[in-house]
Amino acid sequence: MFSIATRHLYLCVGIRSDVREFLPAVLRGGVDIVQLREKQAPDEEQIRVGTLMREICHEFGVPFIMNDSAELALATRADGVHVGQDDESVTHCRALLGDEAIIGISTHADEEFDAALPLPVTYRSAGPIVATPTKAGRTPTGVEYPVRCVHKSSDPVFVTGGVDVATLPGLVAAGLRHFVVVRALTESTTPEATARALHEAMAPLA
Numbered sequence: 754m755f756s757i758a759t760r761h762l763y764l765c766v767g768i769r770s771d772v773r774e775f776l777p778a779v780l781r782g783g784v785d786i787v788q789l790r791e792k793q794a795p796d797e798e799q800i801r802v803g804t805l806m807r808e809i810c811h812e813f814g815v816p817f818i819m820n821d822s823a824e825l826a827l828a829t830r831a832d833g834v835h836v837g838q839d840d841e842s843v844t845h846c847r848a849l850l851g852d853e854a855i856i857g858i859s860t861h862a863d864e865e866f867d868a869a870l871p872l873p874v875t876y877r878s879a880g881p882i883v884a885t886p887t888k889a890g891r892t893p894t895g896v897e898y899p900v901r902c903v904h905k906s907s908d909p910v911f912v913t914g915g916v917d918v919a920t921l922p923g924l925v926a927a928g929l930r931h932f933v934v935v936r937a938l939t940e941s942t943t944p945e946a947t948a949r950a951l952h953e954a955m956a957p958l959a
Contacts, residue, residue: 754853755816755832757876757909760785761955762948763933765820767791768802776806779938780813782948788818788835796825803829816855823849833857833875838865843872857911861894866902877906878933881914885935896927903928918947921954 763786769775776787787810789803803819807829810817816832819825823846826834833855834846846856855875860866869877879899884892899912909931912924917937924932934951941947 755786755855757786757816757855760816760909761931762786762951763788763911763931764938765790765933765935766939768794768798769939772802772806773809775944776809777813778945779948780810780815782945783952784815784934784938784948786816786818788820790820790835796822796828799825800828803831807831818855818857826850826854835859835878843869843874847873859913860902861892863898863901866905870905874908876909876911876931877902878911878913880912880933882912883915885914896924896929899929900927903930916951918950918954921951925955925957 762784764779764784765788768791787806789799789806791799803825807817818833818835819829819831820835821840823834823841827849834850835857836843836846837859843856843858857876857878858869858872858874859878860869866877866879879902880894882894882896882899893914899910902910911931911933912929913933916924916932916934921932937951938944938947
């Protein structure tokens with residue numbers, strides 16, 4: 754079983770044609786947990802690519818997570834699943850995937866986070882702290898929200914939205930410890946170097 758508490762740089766990425774090059778690059782740079790977050794492709798394609806991503810992640814000793822569906826997590830032999838407020842229930846995911854599976858849940862407001870506290874999850878996410886196209890239409894929470902969440906939870910709280918090399922030092926200084934990164938890596942022309950710069954910005958967490 755993978756420990757999540759010691760993992761700080763969480764990549765969410767969709768299906769990419771260059772996954773065989775991109776994924777090892779960011780893993781070499783310091784990404785230490787990966788999620789396939791794909792909203793458009795059919796299940797068969799997600800299973801094919803997810804299985805490949807899991808194999809690559811495991812070569813680096815990194816857990817691999819599927820988005821939304823415990824069934825897809827089971828089909829790809831993923832290490833767990835991440836669900837949103839309107840996806841499959843945590844109870845269903847835990848029953849299907851077992852006690853050792855990593856299960857994460859998204860929260861966007863204090864009442865959602867509080868409702869998620871008694872759930873049998875491995876981690877919770879909080880955000881997005883700024884407006885982001887990956888969460889179109891979602892009102893940003895600001896940094897204060899995940900900071901409040903951290904003080905409520907004994908499990909890791911991953912911050913979402915606008916995490917990049919420029920913003921990360923301030924987030925670390927605010928007391929945040931776990932970060933989800935999307936565009937800073939998926940849109941980078943030098944993903945390994947960008948991942949390494951993000952990892953180095955987390956030096957105070959070592």
